[in-house]
Amino acid sequence: MFFRAATRSLSAQSRQFSSSAARQSKVAVLGAGGGIGQPLSLLLKLNPLVTELSLYDIRGAPGVAADVSHIDSKSEVHGYPADKLDQALEGTDVVVIPAGVPRKPGMTRDDLFNTNASIVRDLAAAIARVSPKAHILVISNPVNSTVPIVSAVLEKAGVYDPAHVFGVTTLDVVRAQRFLAGIVGADPKEVPVTVVGGHSGTTIVPLLSQTPHGKGVTGEAYKKLVHRIQFGGDEVVQAKEGAGSATLSMAYAGARFTGDLLRAINGEKGVVTPTFVKSPLFADQGIDFFSSNVELGPNGVEKILPLGQISAEEEELLAASLPELKKNIEKGKKFVSQS
Ligand SMILES: NC(=O)c1ccc[n+]([C@@H]2O[C@H](COP(=O)([O-])OP(=O)(O)OC[C@H]3O[C@@H](n4cnc5c(N)ncnc54)[C@H](O)[C@@H]3O)[C@@H](O)[C@H]2O)c1
Numbered sequence: 001m002f003f004r005a006a007t008r009s010l011s012a013q014s015r016q017f018s019s020s021a022a023r024q025s026k027v028a029v030l031g032a033g034g035g036i037g038q039p040l041s042l043l044l045k046l047n048p049l050v051t052e053l054s055l056y057d058i059r060g061a062p063g064v065a066a067d068v069s070h071i072d073s074k075s076e077v078h079g080y081p082a083d084k085l086d087q088a089l090e091g092t093d094v095v096v097i098p099a100g101v102p103r104k105p106g107m108t109r110d111d112l113f114n115t116n117a118s119i120v121r122d123l124a125a126a127i128a129r130v131s132p133k134a135h136i137l138v139i140s141n142p143v144n145s146t147v148p149i150v151s152a153v154l155e156k157a158g159v160y161d162p163a164h165v166f167g168v169t170t171l172d173v174v175r176a177q178r179f180l181a182g183i184v185g186a187d188p189k190e191v192p193v194t195v196v197g198g199h200s201g202t203t204i205v206p207l208l209s210q211t212p213h214g215k216g217v218t219g220e221a222y223k224k225l226v227h228r229i230q231f232g233g234d235e236v237v238q239a240k241e242g243a244g245s246a247t248l249s250m251a252y253a254g255a256r257f258t259g260d261l262l263r264a265i266n267g268e269k270g271v272v273t274p275t276f277v278k279s280p281l282f283a284d285q286g287i288d289f290f291s292s293n294v295e296l297g298p299n300g301v302e303k304i305l306p307l308g309q310i311s312a313e314e315e316e317l318l319a320a321s322l323p324e325l326k327k328n329i330e331k332g333k334k335f336v337s338q339s
Pocket residue numbers: 030031032033034035036037056057058059098099100101102103112116119123138139140141142143168169170171172199244245246247250
């Protein structure tokens with residue numbers, strides 16, 4: 001039931017809600033002019049649960065908005081240039097942040113920290129001031145650090161609600177399902193995979209043993225599959241040869257997670273998907289942000305689900321992920337405390 005909800009396709013979401021009365025949901029995209037921002041804005045325009053779309057970027061958002069606004073779905077679209085961030089955020093229920101620089105070959109996500117940390121910090125400060133009750137979906141890398149940055153900025157401003165801040169790790173789930181399906185010859189929708197931990201290299205931990213198809217992949221094939229899921233982002237970065245990282249698959253993943261949240265906000269029960277949130281699961285080890293299956297509800301994070309039974313190999317992957325995750329989280333927190 002949980003997995004079915006988490007893996008529902010965008011078109012299924014649209015079909016389900018196109019005829020039912022939904023509440024008003026204003027969604028803002030910060031970084032809407034970029035490689036992810038543009039197709040993400042397109043996909044959000046197609047979601048009937050989005051009633052107003054607010055597109056902001058320091059470059060090009062009014063043009064993207066004019067273009068997307070001609071699509072014959074119901075929502076209103078407005079574009080805002082660099083000096084109109086506050087207007088873009090006014091009255092938003094959900095803010096999705098793909099603003100920031102992407103990797104080039106040879107870089108790690110952490111190499112983006114110096115540029116993206118201040119971008120995300122400043123956007124979070126504006127959200128804290130203008131729309132403090134909004135749900136914030138962070139795509140900008142390094143997610144393991146940018147989510148703690150957003151959280152710390154909101155905390156400093158006295159408006160932090162941990163149930164409203166999410167790191168979007170859906171692309172790891174999308175990849176895990178696609179790659180596993182390719183190996184076992186199944187439809188990706190039928191091979192749901194929970195991916196936990198963080199969103200970079202070895203902090204990405206797929207729990208393949210929890211699915212019948214995943215359990216059947218062993219030995220060298222298992223090792224190769226785990227590596228491909230953990231380093232799928234590098235595959236795209238290398239193939240794009242310096243022109244950026246995943247944009248189209250990320251737009252799909254971002255729209256899927258936003259759609260999941262909007263369905264939960266609209267009262268649908270049993271919407272469960274992995275996301276990187278403030279979490280008690282490893283807090284006793286000083287890791288207070290972690291991605292795991294989360295049940296979403298009208299107020300965002302409804303319930304953080306335990307990892308469940310995992311294999312000895314997954315125990316090892318998890319143990320290997322925690323020190324890096326802890327370092328990334330602390331780096332984000334320190335950046336805000338020293339700002
Ligand atoms: N979470 C994930 O799974 C995931 C997947 C892919 C990419 N990413 C990350 O998403 C980010 C964006 O990637 P991209 O390929 O779209 O990059 P891009 O360079 O194509 O687009 C980024 C956009 O952000 C805008 N921007 C920069 N500073 C801004 C600010 N202060 N306010 C508003 N907009 C601003 C730029 O003008 C640009 O249009 C990168 O950090 C990338 O690493 C995350």
